[in-house]
Amino acid sequence: MVSRNITFSTTRRAFVAGSMAALAAPALGRAQGLETVSARMDFAPWGVQAAIHLAHVKGWFKDVGLNVDIQDGRGSANTLQLVNAGQVDVGQVQLGLVPQARVKGAQVRAFAGFGRATDLCAAVDRDSSIKTVADFRGKSIVCFAASPWAPFIDYWLAQGGLDRTTVELLLVDPAALWSTYTTKRADAILSTGPSILPPAEAVRPSKGIAASDAGVNFPSYGLVANEQVIAKRDHVLKGLVASQQKAWAYLRDGHAEEGAEAMIQQRPNAKLDKAILVNQIKLTIETFDTPATAGKPIGWQADADWNAALDTMRKSKALTTELALTDIFTNDFVA
Structure with a gap:
């Protein structure tokens, strides 16, 4: 793909x-x-x-x-x-x-x-070298527990040979999700591309790594x-x-x-x-x-x-x- x-x-x-x-x-x-x-x-x-x-x-x-x-x-x-x-x-x-x-x-x-x-994606800085799941090794990723992403995080990480010991997964309250990413307390945010990428443009220009690229169909x-x-x-x-x-x-x-x-x-x-x-x-x-x-x-x-x-x-x-x-x-x- x-x-x-x-x-x-x-x-x-x-x-x-x-x-x-x-x-x-x-x-x-x-x-x-x-x-x-x-x-x-x-x-x-x-x-x-x-x-x-x-x-x-x-x-x-x-x-x-x-x-x-x-x-x-x-x-x-x-x-x-x-x-x-x-x-x-x-x-x-x-x-x-x-x-x-x-x-x-x-x-x-x-x-x-x-x-x-699938519209799920991992958003990262636009100039980031991250292109695949494997590239998230050692990176911090923010999400919230009730996110549509939540059931697929471990499977998605595994497609890049990663798990929760090889990344820093930050599960926060939904109210803190956006600020955690925009203030650069996390390297990536798990969300939906259409919702997250446009608002990020003004505060942290980003690109989306599509979940479907790693076989997550949703x-x-x-x-x-x-x-x-x-x-x-x-x-x-x-x-x-x-x-x-x-x-x-x-x-x-x-x-x-x-x-x-x-x-x-x-x-x-x-x-x-x-x-x-x-x-x-x-x-x-x-x-x-x-x-x-x-x-x-x-x-x-x-x-x-x-x-x-x-x-x-x-x-x-x-x-x-x-x-x-x-x-x-x-x-x-x-x-």
Whole structure:
């Protein structure tokens, strides 16, 4: 596989208050004859969320009869828990977390996968000589315990003949992750390329060493719902997928700036940086295609990609129970 070193420009994500809008959304939906659906994001606003905000601003949700209550999140794992519990209808999360959630008893499935290639990376200084896992010997690496990276760290290190005795692994609170890297208390940070590289540009210009170069396959972002919603609200999920396909295609076709502007309009108190958002959007779109999804619609998920992910999970001991692919995802709502 060809090594991918990625570079960018951004500011760090910020949490936003939207409680009043969230409370008003269901009533607004009823008044306009639209069906309200709550959509919880993975985290505070950043570029991966551009399509959902753009669809709202453009009126594309109304075109499919939906009023979408867009909620900021507190991490993909937290959003998955809320979706499973029925506290929100759908979630936009790192899909690679779904198999582990299923093994633990969660009744959630992915019904659209937008970022179908692995976006996990180890970010290092742009002028660093580090190119492969083996080059991290003797280096300090920062991560947090609940990161999507966490189950794969030991497997990833082993691909370079390393382990936790040959690197300094710093597991910190999520709130300290960013500052630990930007103040150079760590040589590398384990994160996702589209989220971390743009904000690093202003404070510590970085490149990303893709996890997939070492055989770590982990599906990126998409939409999930619990089995009850999948069974009873199929028309809602089809409409949501169609609107997101339209929005992502529009962004991919040279309109990333409009996506950034939509986010800034929808989250005016978040102090979002347009240039950073644009770069995050473009990086996110780079994860859309895999050989197995060539020629397929945006959101369509491939057996081959999920089998590769499950193989990584088994090898890294992140998954010890066999799952059928039908337990993990469905393409029933992707046209």
